[in-house]
Amino acid sequence: MIGDAEPSIPTVTAAPGYAEFLKFYCDKEQPLLVKGLAKSWPARKKWVFKRLRAELHSLPNVRDRGVFFVSRSPVLEQDIEMPDFLKEVLSSDRIMEDSVAWRFWVNSRNNRTEFHYDTNAENVITVQVKGRKEWVLVSPETPLPCYPFTNFSLLKDEDKLLKKKRFYKFDLEEGDLLYLPPLWYHRVIAKEDENININWTFTKRETSVITKEFKRDVERCGLLHSFKTSNSALVRRCYETAIRALPNVGGIGWGLKSFILSPYRPSRGALVRRFFKELLQIPNTLLTLPNVRSTLKKVDKT
Numbered sequence: 001m002i003g004d005a006e007p008s009i010p011t012v013t014a015a016p017g018y019a020e021f022l023k024f025y026c027d028k029e030q031p032l033l034v035k036g037l038a039k040s041w042p043a044r045k046k047w048v049f050k051r052l053r054a055e056l057h058s059l060p061n062v063r064d065r066g067v068f069f070v071s072r073s074p075v076l077e078q079d080i081e082m083p084d085f086l087k088e089v090l091s092s093d094r095i096m097e098d099s100v101a102w103r104f105w106v107n108s109r110n111n112r113t114e115f116h117y118d119t120n121a122e123n124v125i126t127v128q129v130k131g132r133k134e135w136v137l138v139s140p141e142t143p144l145p146c147y148p149f150t151n152f153s154l155l156k157d158e159d160k161l162l163k164k165k166r167f168y169k170f171d172l173e174e175g176d177l178l179y180l181p182p183l184w185y186h187r188v189i190a191k192e193d194e195n196i197n198i199n200w201t202f203t204k205r206e207t208s209v210i211t212k213e214f215k216r217d218v219e220r221c222g223l224l225h226s227f228k229t230s231n232s233a234l235v236r237r238c239y240e241t242a243i244r245a246l247p248n249v250g251g252i253g254w255g256l257k258s259f260i261l262s263p264y265r266p267s268r269g270a271l272v273r274r275f276f277k278e279l280l281q282i283p284n285t286l287l288t289l290p291n292v293r294s295t296l297k298k299v300d301k302t
């Protein structure tokens with residue numbers, strides 16, 4: 001999985017059972033591709049670009065976040081056939097109840113979601129209902145360089161970013177399901193004229209998988225929390241100004257209501273080191289500012 005010897009993502013042709021999904025994928029936080037799972041879903045015929053957008057806009061519990069639509073409760077369930085393992089996951093007490101979301105991505109050709117990881121240690125199950133998307137997943141054991149204190153990778157040349165990283169590159173085709181474990185970086189490009197995928201997200205209450213990115217995320221969130229609640233009005237003001245200046249891309253959140261339980265507890269020294277490591281990315285941030293501006297312009301238009 002290093003550099004040129006890029007392996008393929010573990011792939012099966014039938015949905016795993018609940019126990020198998022937990023044991024081999026969800027507990028270990030390893031990705032999985034299930035081919036052709038949604039081939040017979042009514043949604044494949046029913047969901048047509050303009051009509052689906054209009055329908056989602058008309059539903060009271062669905063919010064249009066610009067890059068995707070999101071609901072905290074089930075929507076359009078009559079159009080899908082949720083696999084049993086997923087039903088069990090979403091109703092299990094191993095996950096935080098308020099972490100479950102239903103998200104809909106309705107994207108035209110060449111829509112790009114740049115490298116990031118989903119915050120709040122979110123697990124994502126995606127089904128490509130229509131069209132095709134090219135995904136690159138990067139392991140949280142070989143994290144990408146990020147803008148300071150964020151979950152967004154520096155907008156740099158992809159070949160350079162992926163050098164010496166453990167990654168999978170593949171197409172998610174019509175009917176395929178993908179399990180994206182927490183803190184795996186991903187970038188996604190829509191490949192057909194009409195591309196529709198549905199996501200379910202959830203956060204486990206507990207994890208024993210302590211990757212490099214997991215440590216960084218715990219430290220980064222710990223620091224952000226201490227800035228937000230600092231006794232110094234100046235620190236609080238700097239924090240608020242920085243948060244306001246950051247793009248709210250798809251509402252990818254900042255607040256961790258209740259952080260996942262894990263054996264990792266960063267020391268004060270680790271937090272201080274993290275602070276300075278994040279600042280070390282300031283030169284790269286400045287160098288890539290033109291890319292940030294052009295990406296934000298595109299995001300604004302979607």
Ligand SMILES: O=C(O)CCC(=O)C(=O)O
Binds near residue numbers: 133186
């Ligand atoms: O489908 C896309 O363009 C991006 C999907 C994504 O980032 C996610 O599901 O977390």
Ligand SMILES: [Fe+2]
Binds near residue numbers: 116117118186
């Ligand atoms: Fe994402």
